[in-house]
Amino acid sequence: MSFASVYPHYVAKIERKGQQRSDVDLVIRWLTGYSQEQLEKAISDEVTFEQFFDDAPALNPNASLITGLICGIRVEEIEDPLMQKIRYMDKLVDEVGRGKKMTSILRS
Template structure:
């Protein structure tokens, strides 16, 4: 089975869309960065490096230094697909991020988004 086309897209091409979605609802870039760091375990410097290097999404996910063990507590649906039904591990991680950004844009408190 061929890899999904989002895998080859640069993370830096999608990142501004996450920020834009959050800012439209009064949230901040810092909150988006916090979510990404929490989910994948990157430092702010590592995150910026991947953005500058235009790392593809698949590599961004695979090189996650410390994927958060609490990410399995992220439930629900993204684009009509239940997270629990996604079998591809890379796609599951991408959808986890999508779900958390959706929660941010819907006004959910950061503590709840980060499953604290």
């Protein structure tokens, strides 16, 4: 599955809840270390999620602080590293949609 095919759903989800696309981009960049230009290129190149995370400059060292449930599964207990990273991203987008403060979302 390509990251580009899911990204519009992330944006639509948070926009329905009154948030902005730039907030989605911010949390994705925080998680992956991508610059805005690199993120846009990954979207336009329609890279897979595996490629997206393999090419990420650096997973944020505080990513392990992302905890909680996504689809009834605790993100901190997911054993598959790729699936855990995807669920980290899902969790961050959910938090943006719920209107949490960015300092809390970015675990700072």
